[in-house]
Amino acid sequence: MEREFFAEIDSSDSAEHRKLIKENDLVILARDLIKNYEIGDFLVKAVDNVSLEIKRGEFIVIKGHSGAGKTTLLNLIGGLDLPEQGIIYYDGVLITSMKEESLATFRLMNSGFIFQNYNLISTLTAEENIMFPMSLAGVSLKDQREHAVSLLSKMGLENRREHLPFQLSAGEQQRVAIARALANRPPNILADEPTANLDKKTSIFIQALFKELKEKGITMIIATHDDGLIELADRVILFENGKILNNT
Numbered sequence: 001m002e003r004e005f006f007a008e009i010d011s012s013d014s015a016e017h018r019k020l021i022k023e024n025d026l027v028i029l030a031r032d033l034i035k036n037y038e039i040g041d042f043l044v045k046a047v048d049n050v051s052l053e054i055k056r057g058e059f060i061v062i063k064g065h066s067g068a069g070k071t072t073l074l075n076l077i078g079g080l081d082l083p084e085q086g087i088i089y090y091d092g093v094l095i096t097s098m099k100e101e102s103l104a105t106f107r108l109m110n111s112g113f114i115f116q117n118y119n120l121i122s123t124l125t126a127e128e129n130i131m132f133p134m135s136l137a138g139v140s141l142k143d144q145r146e147h148a149v150s151l152l153s154k155m156g157l158e159n160r161r162e163h164l165p166f167q168l169s170a171g172e173q174q175r176v177a178i179a180r181a182l183a184n185r186p187p188n189i190l191a192d193e194p195t196a197n198l199d200k201k202t203s204i205f206i207q208a209l210f211k212e213l214k215e216k217g218i219t220m221i222i223a224t225h226d227d228g229l230i231e232l233a234d235r236v237i238l239f240e241n242g243k244i245l246n247n248t
């Protein structure tokens with residue numbers, strides 16, 4: 001019942017939303033997002049009625065304490081998870097109405113995800129991990145390999161092609177994960193505390209790389225506390241208790 005009611009609001013406003021997206025070149029337009037977690041008697045409002053807009057090419061930092069809801073928000077924005085209520089347009093596409101299968105394909109071509117815990121496939125080598133999204137996208141094996149090697153070399157990991165994730169340091173795993181996120185040349189990057197558990201040298205490497213991606217016009221949406229990344233931001237969204245504190 002609620003969902004139907006909501007769908008009505010959504011369609012009646014959609015012309016207005018599309019106008020906003022077009023006029024402001026928005027990569028993300030999100031309205032009234034709600035995501036709760038119910039554990040026993042407890043209800044956690046992880047994302048509590050959040051609306052936001054992100055322009056193409058913006059470097060956005062989402063900053064907030066642990067438990068604020070940053071990961072949940074990032075997963076919603078990137079279409080990894082669905083809100084209980086609310087709508088999200090991603091590059092003009094209403095992803096909150098998409099079927100999981102189309103959404104997966106959409107994600108594959110449009111967003112590179114970088115996770116806090118790397119999320120590499122443990123049975124695949126560094127090179128194969130980077131090839132994996134390209135294989136899903138239908139890239140030829142030869143091109144997959146060539147591009148993976150070039151990305152590994154960009155990450156300073158040309159000698160780690162055959163290594164499995166457990167044979168790599170944390171910093172090396174994250175650099176492989178970043179290479180994987182870049183594999184299909186996505187126009188947007190979403191990163192969840194990408195430097196949180198890393199040494200200073202790798203953090204600085206990632207800051208420089210993200211700066212370069214920003215200069216190439218890639219939209220960067222990053223949950224982080226890292227001052228080096230915050231310095232690069234066009235806008236810092238302060239997020240606490242599932243809410244944006246400074247919605248400008």
Ligand SMILES: Nc1ncnc2c1ncn2[C@@H]1O[C@H](COP(=O)(O)OP(=O)(O)O)[C@@H](O)[C@H]1O
Pocket residue numbers: 037038039044045046064065066067068069070071072073
């Ligand atoms: N899968 C889940 N099940 C239950 N509660 C969750 C789950 N994921 C997150 N939460 C809760 O939602 C809140 C926000 O979590 P999260 O988005 O991970 O915050 P952050 O990334 O800012 O640390 C936290 O209180 C957390 O305990």
Ligand SMILES: [Mg+2]
Pocket residue numbers: 070071072192193
């Ligand atoms: Mg988190």
